[in-house]
Amino acid sequence: MLKIAYRKEYTHPLPENHRFPMEKYNLLPEQLLYEGTISNDNLFAPGFLTEGNILSTHDAVYWQKLKTLSLSRQEERKTGFPLSQALVDRERIINQGTIEAADYALKHGVAMNIAGGTHHAFTDRGEGFCLLNDIAIASNYLLNSNKAKKILVVDLDVHQGNGTAQIFRDEPRVFTFSMHGKSNYPMHKELSDLDIALEDGCDDKTYLTLLENHLPQLIDEVEPDFIFFQSGVDVLETDKLGRLGMTIHGCKRRDKVVFELCYKNKIPVVASMGGGYSAKISHILEAHANTYRIAQEIFF
Template sequence: MLKVAWSQIYAHPLPEGHRFPMEKYELLPEQLLYEGTLSDENFFKPETAEEKWILEIHDESYLHKLKSLNLSPSEIRRTGFPLSKALVEREIHIMQGSMMAATYALDSGIGMNIAGGTHHAYNDKGEGFCLLNDIAITAAYLIKEKGLKKVLVVDLDVHQGNGTAKIFEDNPQVFTFSMHGAHNYPLHKEKSDLDVPLEDKTGDSSYLKLLNRYLPELLDTIEPDFIIFQSGVDVLETDKLGRLGLSIRGCRERDRVVLEAARLHQIPIMCCMGGGYAKKINDIIEAHANTFRLAQEIFF
C-alpha cells in the first residue's frame, strides 16, 4: 500500500497575501481522497523528528536559534517566512514525514510526503522557504540507521537544490543530480554532482529528452540503493516563480520517467513535493496530484 505523510500542521497559515501557497497542503489531500486515488488508510501522520537526525545535517547552534526564534532579521528575510514557533514545529514534522516515507519505501518500493523537498536549507542557515533540509536529513537517516551505501537525489524542482548540493559536496555516499532553470533563483548556484541548467522557456520535448538521457546513465553508473525525488511542479509554464515552459502533461511525463525508472531498477524511492507557485491553484493541485496517481499506477 502507498503510504503518504500528511498532517494538518502542514497547512500552517501564513499572513494573508503571502506568496507561498500553503493552501495546497490542504487541497491536495482533499483532491486525492475525492477522486479515489488515495483513501484514509494511505495517509500517516508524522510526529516530531528526533533532534539527533536533524543534527546529523544541521549545526546545533543553528537549530537552537531556530527553535528559540532567535534568528536575526536578515536570517529571517532569507527564509522568506515570518518566523514563528508554529512554523518551526511544522518544519520539524515535515522532516519526520520524509524519513518515515523513506522507511515505508524500503518495504513497498515507494513512499511519499505531501510536503518536503526543502532543498535550499544549508547546514547553518535557511533560505528560499526552507528552514531545515528534509532531503539531506532523510539521506543521512537512510545511511546511518538503515545501512544504505548510496543515495541518489533526483532534484527536478525549477530551482537548483543548492543547500543539498553544498551539504553533500564531500560525501561520496550521496549523489546530487539537479535539473533546474539556469537563470532562476538561487543567483549563486552550488556545485551538485551533476547539474543540468536549462534555458528559459525550455519546454516538454527538450526537457524530457535531457531527463531520458541523464537519468538512465546515472542509475547504471551509480547503482544507488535509494532515490530521493524532489518533484517540484514550479517547472510549469504558468508558474509565477519559475521560468521554464512545461505543460501539466509534460510535468506528468517527467514524473513517469523517474518513477518507472525506479520501479524497473527495483530502487526504493521517496517523493517529496517541492515547489509550485502557478497563478491558478488548480494547476498546482493537478500537477502535484499526477505524481500520486502515477505512484499508484506504477507501483500498485
C-alpha cells in the same frame, strides 16, 4: 500500499499573506481522496523530528538559533518567513514525514510526502522558504542506520537544490543531481554532483530528452539503493516563478520517467512535493496530483 505523509500543520501555522499557494497542502489530499486515487488508509500523520536527526545534518549553532527563535533579521529575511515556534514545529513535522516515508518506501517501493523538498536549507542557514533540509536529513537517517549505502537525489524542482548540494559536497555516499532553470533563483548556484541548467522557456521535448538521456545512465553509474525525488511542479509554463515552458502533460511524463526507472531497477523512492506557484491553484493541484496518480499506477 502507497503511504503518504500529511498533517494539518503543513498549512496551519503559515501567516495569512503566505497561505497561497500553501493551501495546496490541504487541497491535494482532499482531491486525491475525492477522485479515489487514495483512501484514508494511504495517509499517515508523521511525528516530531528529533534533535539527533536535526544535528546529523545541521549545525548546532544554527539549530540553537531556530530553537530559541533568535535568528537575526537578515537571517530571517533569507528564509522568506517570519520566524515563529509554530513554523519551526511545522518544519520538524514535515522533515519527520520524509524520514517515515523513507521507511515505508523500503517496505513498499515508494512513499510520498505532501510537503517537503526543502532543498534550499544549508547546514548552517535557511533560505527560500526552507529551514531544515528534509531530503538531507532523511538521507543521513538512512545512511546512519545502515538502511542505505548509496543515495541518489533527483531534484527536478525548477530551482537548484543548492542547500542539498552544499550539505553533501564532501559525502561520496550521496550523489546530487539537479535539473533547474539556469537564470532562476538562486542566482549563486552551488555545485551538485551533476547540474543541468535549463534555458528560459525550455519545453517538454527538450526537458524530457535531457532527463531520459541522463537519469538511466546515472542510475547505472551511481548504483543507488535509494532515491529521493524532489518533484516540484514549478517547471510549468504557467508558474509565476518558474520561467520554463513545460505543460502539465510534460510534467506528468517527467514523473513517469522517474518512477518507471525506480520500479524497473527495484530502487525504493520517496517523493517530496517541492514548489509550485501557478496563478491558478487548479494547475498546481493537477500537476501535483499526477505525481501521486503515476506512483499508484506504476507501483500498485
